[in-house]
Amino acid sequence: MWYFRNPLxxxxxxxxxxxxxxxxxxxxxxxxAVLVKLGFVDKVARELKHAGIEHRVFSEVxxxxxxxxxxxxxxxxxxxxxxxxxxxxxxxxxxAAKMIWMLYAQPDTEPYAIVPFQDYDARSKAxxxxxxxxxxxxxxxxxxxxxxxxxxxxxxAVGTPEALPDIAIxxxxxxxxxxxxxxxxTGMDALTHCVEGFGSTWRTDFTNGPAxxxxxxxxxxxxxxxxxxxxKEAREHMLNASALASMAWSNGMAGLAHNMGHALGGFFHxxxxxxxxxxxxxxxxxxxxxxxxxxxxxxxFIGLKGKxxxxxxxxxxxxxxxxxxxxxxxxSVKELNIDKAAYEKALPEMVARAIGEASTPTVLRVPxxxxxERMFLYAYEGKTxxx
Amino acid sequence: xxxxxxxxxxxxxxxxxxxxxxxxEGAKGWEGDFLYIIEPDELQPNPSYYYMDLYHGKCxxxxxxxxxxxxxxxxxxxxxYSVWKKILxxxxxxxxxxxxxxxxxxxxxxxxxxxxxxxxxxxxxxxxLKTEYVK
Ligand SMILES: [Fe+2]
Numbered sequence: 001m002w003y004f005r006n007p008l009x010x011x012x013x014x015x016x017x018x019x020x021x022x023x024x025x026x027x028x029x030x031x032x033a034v035l036v037k038l039g040f041v042d043k044v045a046r047e048l049k050h051a052g053i054e055h056r057v058f059s060e061v062x063x064x065x066x067x068x069x070x071x072x073x074x075x076x077x078x079x080x081x082x083x084x085x086x087x088x089x090x091x092x093x094x095x096a097a098k099m100i101w102m103l104y105a106q107p108d109t110e111p112y113a114i115v116p117f118q119d120y121d122a123r124s125k126a127x128x129x130x131x132x133x134x135x136x137x138x139x140x141x142x143x144x145x146x147x148x149x150x151x152x153x154x155x156x157a158v159g160t161p162e163a164l165p166d167i168a169i170x171x172x173x174x175x176x177x178x179x180x181x182x183x184x185x186t187g188m189d190a191l192t193h194c195v196e197g198f199g200s201t202w203r204t205d206f207t208n209g210p211a212x213x214x215x216x217x218x219x220x221x222x223x224x225x226x227x228x229x230x231x232k233e234a235r236e237h238m239l240n241a242s243a244l245a246s247m248a249w250s251n252g253m254a255g256l257a258h259n260m261g262h263a264l265g266g267f268f269h270x271x272x273x274x275x276x277x278x279x280x281x282x283x284x285x286x287x288x289x290x291x292x293x294x295x296x297x298x299x300x301f302i303g304l305k306g307k308x309x310x311x312x313x314x315x316x317x318x319x320x321x322x323x324x325x326x327x328x329x330x331x332s333v334k335e336l337n338i339d340k341a342a343y344e345k346a347l348p349e350m351v352a353r354a355i356g357e358a359s360t361p362t363v364l365r366v367p368x369x370x371x372x373e374r375m376f377l378y379a380y381e382g383k384t385x386x387x
Numbered sequence: 388x389x390x391x392x393x394x395x396x397x398x399x400x401x402x403x404x405x406x407x408x409x410x411x412e413g414a415k416g417w418e419g420d421f422l423y424i425i426e427p428d429e430l431q432p433n434p435s436y437y438y439m440d441l442y443h444g445k446c447x448x449x450x451x452x453x454x455x456x457x458x459x460x461x462x463x464x465x466x467x468y469s470v471w472k473k474i475l476x477x478x479x480x481x482x483x484x485x486x487x488x489x490x491x492x493x494x495x496x497x498x499x500x501x502x503x504x505x506x507x508x509x510x511x512x513x514x515x516l517k518t519e520y521v522k
Binding site for chain 2: 001002003110112113115116117118161202352353355356358362
């Protein structure tokens with residue numbers, strides 16, 4: 001027995017206008033200060049007004065939201081008593097909104113201890129709409145959240161099926177102004193999501209479909225979206241691809257690039273997309289033989305040519321590396337200007353954390369500590385994995 | 388080979404844990420006891436229970452219980468005999484079992500989640516364990 005969970009997806013032209021259709025009294029918009037300034041919150045507020053829904057804004061979400069921010073937001077929810085929560089922004093804002101929702105229902109919950117097998121009864125108080133303003137994290141379709149423990153310098157992924165948003169609104173007008181750097185980082189995150197979801201031992205017929213389509217769209221549109229902000233077609237398809245990619249991993253599992261990326265991001269200031277995208281080719285090299293049959297299927301689907309599964313898989317890895325290069329992404333940790341001594345000092349803890357994540361046992365070749373450590377070191381120097 | 392959830396089986400687990408220096412090291416930060424509930428189903432018509440106390444890298448106690456109300460364990464795991472069997476044979480992922488509520492967990496999960504090191508050491512130490520089932 002297993003599930004495929006997904007919110008109602010509203011997409012395409014004027015998707016934001018769907019807000020006019022919702023029923024309720026009060027909405028709490030969880031977002032960040034930049035989006036308030038850019039006028040995105042006003043756009044949402046206008047639509048809510050049409051629906052006769054009052055709103056309040058909690059705009060204190062920082063990149064990589066902390067436990068404190070989530071608690072603060074939950075306090076606002078407890079005072080305001082909304083019947084809708086709206087997560088507006090990138091992964092940080094949407095993740096924070098989902099956590100605030102859980103704490104609003106169960107105020108004693110520790111954000112880092114949200115688990116899939118406890119009842120939060122979140123919908124007894126409010127329902128949730130997520131509106132992404134980046135094309136990458138896909139948090140709008142998942143029940144997972146990442147919270148940062150600033151004391152232990154640790155990013156913790158938590159989740160409960162209850163935190164799956166009711167509605168995801170994909171309005172490509174909101175991603176039209178994304179700066180290049182953000183397109184690149186979040187795009188690499190989406191690419192990592194579909195590759196890892198497709199290559200997980202938790203893959204199913206239901207996750208394989210969205211994973212393959214996401215990969216095809218990303219290979220077709222990500223470079224275009226990066227090169228030309230006015231390419232509306234590319235931006236729209238990337239927004240859709242981001243949601244599809246997250247449907248794939250979140251209804252299955254993510255993989256090693258996410259585990260290593262979280263570990264790195266806890267110690268050093270590297271964005272989520274940049275760090276997971278950086279480790280992805282190294283993980284793919286590590287999985288090449290064990291995963292050749294699986295990855296060759298994906299390679300064929302996106303139109304790559306090759307005589308054998310191994311050749312196709314290697315082609316896919318080169319394609320990913322080429323994509324990263326085109327987007328100006330680092331190909332090694334060294335290029336991020338992270339000091340080698342500091343990296344090596346954090347290494348034992350990074351290895352333990354990466355190994356300890358839930359998805360490690362679900363990849364096609366499960367690394368032990370030694371292999372994980374070597375992967376971290378090879379990725380630092382930019383060396384091709386040869387073990 | 389010992390039969391699942393018998394005293395003989397638990398003795399083997401205790402031995403594997405207590406004789407493994409890697410477990411002693413990896414689980415040195417852990418203290419907590421568990422009550423395991425095996426709910427009846429077509430494989431085993433009566434419920435059964437066992438209890439394990441893990442403390443600083445040692446297994447202090449691993450016993451079959453007749454009456455579970457006699458212990459107050461910090462954590463409780465319950466599932467039917469068939470589900471336990473599927474998890475232990477690797478046919479069903481433990482995490483999936485919990486997400487689909489085929490296995491129920493009681494206790495402060497945050498404490499367990501924080502100590503991934505001891506869980507890994509536990510799994511490694513028990514890798515050689517061979518288990519038989521009633522059916
Ligand atoms: Fe991600």
